[in-house]
Amino acid sequence: MSLNEISFSQIVLNQVKWKMKAYSQSIIILILIQITVSILFSGGNITMGGGFNEVNINIHYYTLDSYIILSCIWALVIAILMQTNGYRHDDYAVITTRYTASLANVIVLFVYSFIATIISFMTLYILIALIQVVGNxxxxxxxxxxxxxxxxxxxxxxxxxxxxxxxxxxxxxLSKGLGILMVVLAVIFTAILNVQPEALLVNFFFNTGYLSFMLKALFTCILLFVSSIFILSRKEVNRR
Incomplete structure (x- = not known):
């Protein structure tokens, strides 16, 4: 019997702190990817040019699009990797259950998404500053x-x-067979109805204003995370 009692919030907070340190290298990877894209592809800029009377004008458009896409791919991969055995073994370092571990993962993904957003903006700002200073x-x-x-x-x-x-x-x-089955059904559903999933998502989220998008996105994220926690709660974590 132990005289020390740890509350549910303390357990989750301890796991969040542990996971933030354990996964911190992923932030460095994102920064390196963003910098590499800026150097090799100039931030995915769009170039337009024209000329008149021996005067040529080139216009370069620099946007956040490429950085946000890269951050989305990064976030997608990190979230999937959290369920692999290598990452899951980090749960054994602290007192945990599958429910608290999942909740801590969700909080970490919220924080990392916020950090990724900051990195995306800062990379664009740095690129623009270098263009002004170095390229004049x-x-x-x-x-x-x-x-x-x-x-x-x-x-x-x-x-x-x-x-x-x-x-x-x-x-x-939960089940590799179930995961593969859902992927196959999604492909079949897309092929039969001749629809593009990305088009459906764009129409659903972006057919109204900014506030509507953010509310839809927040509700969808909560629904997906809650579903994930429910699925993972069916498997218990055992200390080793």
Whole structure:
């Protein structure tokens, strides 16, 4: 019998702190990926040019699109990897149950999605600053360089990718056969109805205003995370 009692919130908080340190290298990987894309592809800029009377004008458009896409892929992969045996063994380092471990993972994904959003914006800002200083090229802003609405949109897009990845990993963790079956059914469903899943998602989330998108995204993320926690709660974690 122990005289020390640890509350549920303390257990989750301890796991969050542990996982943040254990997965911290993934943040470095994201930064390196973003920098590499900036160097090799100039941040995925779009170039337009024209000329008149021996005067040539090249216009380069720099947007967050490529950085957000990379962050989404990163979040999707990290969320799936959390269900692999290598990452799952980190749970043995602290007192845990499958429920508290899953809840801690969700909190970590929220925090990491927020950090990934900051990294995406900062990478674009650094790229623009280098273009102005090193390239001596004038930069014109079509809108305010930073807006909280754009930050919120980017955050929820990345969080959506993380929640989808976590659900996929949870299903495969529960049963690889069930996961493969769902993938096959999704492919068959898409082929029979001749629909594009990405088009359906875009129409569902982006057919209205920014606030509506963020509310839909928040509700969807909560639904996916709750579903993942329910699925994973069917498997208990045992200390080794």
């Amino acid at each position: 090229i004038a930069v014109m802003k079509e809108y305010t360089l930073f807006e909280f609405v754009h930050f919120g949109l980017a955050f929820f897009i990345i969080l959506l990718a993380a929640s989808i990845g976590y659900l996929i990993g949870s299903i495969f963790k």
